[in-house]
Amino acid sequence: MVAMARTSGQAANRFTVVSGIRASARPPARPKPAPSAEIGPLAAIASLASFAPGATILMEGDAADHLFRIVSGVVKVHRTLADGRCQITGFLFPGDFIGLAPEDVYLSSAVAVGPVTTSRFPRKKVEQLVEVSPLVARLLLRRTCSELIAAQDQMLLLGRKTASEKVASFLRLIAQRLQDEDITLPMTRVDIADYLGLTIETVSRTLTLMRADGVIQVDRAHIRIMRGAELDALAECA
Amino acid sequence: MVAMARTSGQAANRFTVVSGIRASARPPARPKPAPSAEIGPLAAIASLASFAPGATILMEGDAADHLFRIVSGVVKVHRTLADGRCQITGFLFPGDFIGLAPEDVYLSSAVAVGPVTTSRFPRKKVEQLVEVSPLVARLLLRRTCSELIAAQDQMLLLGRKTASEKVASFLRLIAQRLQDEDITLPMTRVDIADYLGLTIETVSRTLTLMRADGVIQVDRAHIRIMRGAELDALAECA
DNA sequence: CGAGTTTTTGAGGTGAGTCAACGCGTGTGG
DNA sequence: CCACACGCGTTGACTCACCTCAAAAACTCG
Numbered sequence: 009m010v011a012m013a014r015t016s017g018q019a020a021n022r023f024t025v026v027s028g029i030r031a032s033a034r035p036p037a038r039p040k041p042a043p044s045a046e047i048g049p050l051a052a053i054a055s056l057a058s059f060a061p062g063a064t065i066l067m068e069g070d071a072a073d074h075l076f077r078i079v080s081g082v083v084k085v086h087r088t089l090a091d092g093r094c095q096i097t098g099f100l101f102p103g104d105f106i107g108l109a110p111e112d113v114y115l116s117s118a119v120a121v122g123p124v125t126t127s128r129f130p131r132k133k134v135e136q137l138v139e140v141s142p143l144v145a146r147l148l149l150r151r152t153c154s155e156l157i158a159a160q161d162q163m164l165l166l167g168r169k170t171a172s173e174k175v176a177s178f179l180r181l182i183a184q185r186l187q188d189e190d191i192t193l194p195m196t197r198v199d200i201a202d203y204l205g206l207t208i209e210t211v212s213r214t215l216t217l218m219r220a221d222g223v224i225q226v227d228r229a230h231i232r233i234m235r236g237a238e239l240d241a242l243a244e245c246a
Numbered sequence: 247m248v249a250m251a252r253t254s255g256q257a258a259n260r261f262t263v264v265s266g267i268r269a270s271a272r273p274p275a276r277p278k279p280a281p282s283a284e285i286g287p288l289a290a291i292a293s294l295a296s297f298a299p300g301a302t303i304l305m306e307g308d309a310a311d312h313l314f315r316i317v318s319g320v321v322k323v324h325r326t327l328a329d330g331r332c333q334i335t336g337f338l339f340p341g342d343f344i345g346l347a348p349e350d351v352y353l354s355s356a357v358a359v360g361p362v363t364t365s366r367f368p369r370k371k372v373e374q375l376v377e378v379s380p381l382v383a384r385l386l387l388r389r390t391c392s393e394l395i396a397a398q399d400q401m402l403l404l405g406r407k408t409a410s411e412k413v414a415s416f417l418r419l420i421a422q423r424l425q426d427e428d429i430t431l432p433m434t435r436v437d438i439a440d441y442l443g444l445t446i447e448t449v450s451r452t453l454t455l456m457r458a459d460g461v462i463q464v465d466r467a468h469i470r471i472m473r474g475a476e477l478d479a480l481a482e483c484a
Numbered sequence: 485c486g487a488g489t490t491t492t493t494g495a496g497g498t499g500a501g502t503c504a505a506c507g508c509g510t511g512t513g514g
Numbered sequence: 515c516c517a518c519a520c521g522c523g524t525t526g527a528c529t530c531a532c533c534t535c536a537a538a539a540a541c542t543c544g
Contacts (some may be wrong), residue, residue, distance in 0.1 A: 087402045095402040110391040116398055117443055138384055146376055152390045153348040159397035164325045164333040166404035167443025205405025210500055212524055243294035445533060450492055
């Protein structure tokens with residue numbers, strides 16, 4: 009499961025986790041593929057909404073008045089226990105929808121991680137559109153399906169993976185979703201821990217170990233990932 | 247968290263977990279409420295499919311040719327790691343859909359727990375219907391949404407709850423979904439453990455403790471639940 | 485009854501949590 | 515400009531909830 013410490017030179021630089029927000033001294037990162045195709049008739053009822061880092065976009069229990077779609081930035085969705093224990097059920101990226109609820113109230117809270125811009129759609133009008141436009145219905149269904157799949161992956165992770173596997177899976181997810189050469193992770197250790205069902209100490213220790221094994225590289229407070237050839241090294245990192 | 251052992255007479259019979267498959271010697275259980283309202287145009291393309299206990303209804307990676315809807319019985323959906331570690335991502339009950347996939351292949355396996363009967367719909371025709379019938383689209387969207395909510399609850403459970411809390415939540419879920427006075431749980435300890443992210447030993451020990459505390463009652467190999475006045479006792483059972 | 489499951493129980497180990505201290509970068513105000 | 519506080523991350527020592535391994539008990543079924 010280990011036995012590969014200090015294979016430097018070869019292992020190093022596969023995956024670079026740098027920290028610090030200033031994103032300089034790196035190739036400018038290829039432009040992302042358009043976050044998603046068309047939203048069809050939805051465009052007609054959209055308004056823009058922006059959120060500062062840490063701002064709450066919507067809160068568990070509030071009336072579900074709007075549906076949001078992320079234009080830029082990253083959003084965390086979380087659920088909280090009475091005593092404060094928190095589980096982030098997902099990170100959402102540009103193109104993802106926030107606020108789909110089968111009832112009249114939101115069932116999770118959504119918080120901006122870093123600055124976020126969204127399209128906002130009045131729920132009532134969305135429901136009308138679903139009645140009329142198969143395109144919209146299919147779009148929402150497809151998105152919800154994908155989120156369900158992701159949720160199931162996350163359940164496997166939470167229930168059956170070790171701390172190292174959890175962190176490795178997380179890094180791979182981020183690398184997939186933010187397809188740049190050079191990525192700044194805006195989330196803190198607290199977010200990562202709450203996403204993986206770990207404590208911040210365990211996350212920190214695990215990252216330290218990975219760095220020692222040469223699988224990743226870490227710098228400052230926040231995290232930047234430089235994608236190497238194969239992320240798969242992380243998979244075997246067990 | 248404890249301090250209530252053997253408050254017998256009062257605590258006992260709140261919640262009875264009896265085991266053994268043969269479901270005799272018990273009042274016959276009132277007929278369930280119709281599992282769900284209408285499935286509208288879907289009815290026209292339905293055929294019936296039955297499965298024996300333990301039968302695989304659909305498998306991860308197979309071509310997603312059909313959509314199923316449970317008529318009777320309980321189904322477990324699970325995802326498996328290469329080394330055999332397994333996570334049950336959900337138990338599905340009458341009225342729930344199985345096999346919704348955004349891609350062309352199923353992403354989880356579904357297995358019958360006990361005998362199961364389903365309606366089966368050809369995927370192609372379902373997709374055509376979604377295009378045409380807002381009713382069908384909305385039905386699927388709503389169902390998928392609900393499943394997503396349940397998945398998020400389960401993530402909170404897997405990531406942040408203790409063994410006792412997990413088992414208590416499980417028992418409450420079952421009591422909610424199978425609304426009889428008298429319920430036989432068909433799933434084994436292995437299923438429960440794989441659903442809660444625990445080992446069978448921990449599940450067994452936890453149930454033993456709950457029985458000792460008078461919160462539940464357990465008999466034979468499989469489990470039957472007799473609903474008492476308040477299931478909430480289980481919640482405080484930490 | 486006997487073989488094969490499934491569940492329970494016990495003894496012991498360990499991965500991750502808890503508690504606590506420290507380092508480091510950042511902001512603030514004298 | 516420095517002193518100080520604060521937020522965030524790292525590291526260490528210790529603990530414990532849950533896992534692992536093992537065996538007995540209970541149940542199912544031929």
